[in-house]
Every structure is written in structure tokens, then in C-alpha cells.
Amino acid sequence: MLSGICPECAAHVPLREDVVLHEFLTCPECGTALEVVSLSPLTLDRAPQVEEDWGE
Numbered sequence: 553m554l555s556g557i558c559p560e561c562a563a564h565v566p567l568r569e570d571v572v573l574h575e576f577l578t579c580p581e582c583g584t585a586l587e588v589v590s591l592s593p594l595t596l597d598r599a600p601q602v603e604e605d606w607g608e
């Protein structure tokens with residue numbers, strides 16, 4: 553099984569075989585929103601936080 557490393561807690565995060573670049577997922581250990589930033593090697597980074605208040 554493919555897996556990446558959570559940058560927040562260093563847990564192994566299981567990934568599907570058909571994982572795609574920039575896919576979003578959640579760390580099962582710490583709940584951090586993650587993004588696949590590289591497929592070779594498989595690298596995860598924190599997903600950019602969406603600001604709910606855009607100050608419009």
C-alpha cells in the first residue's frame with residue numbers, strides 16, 4: 553500500500569494506488585488537512601487553509 557508521511561505528526565498516511573497530485577486528504581492521526589505535493593517521492597504537505605472571511 554502506498555503511504556505518505558504527515559508533516560505535522562510524522563504518521564504514515566495510507567494513500568490509494570490511484571492517488572493524484574494535489575489530492576487533498578486528512579491525516580488519520582492528527583486530523584490535519586494535507587495535500588499531495590509530489591508523487592515521486594510521495595510527499596505530503598499541509599493543505600492551504602481556506603479563509604472563510606474574505607473581508608468583502
Ligand SMILES: [Zn+2]
Nearest residue numbers: 558561579582
Ligand atoms: Zn498527522
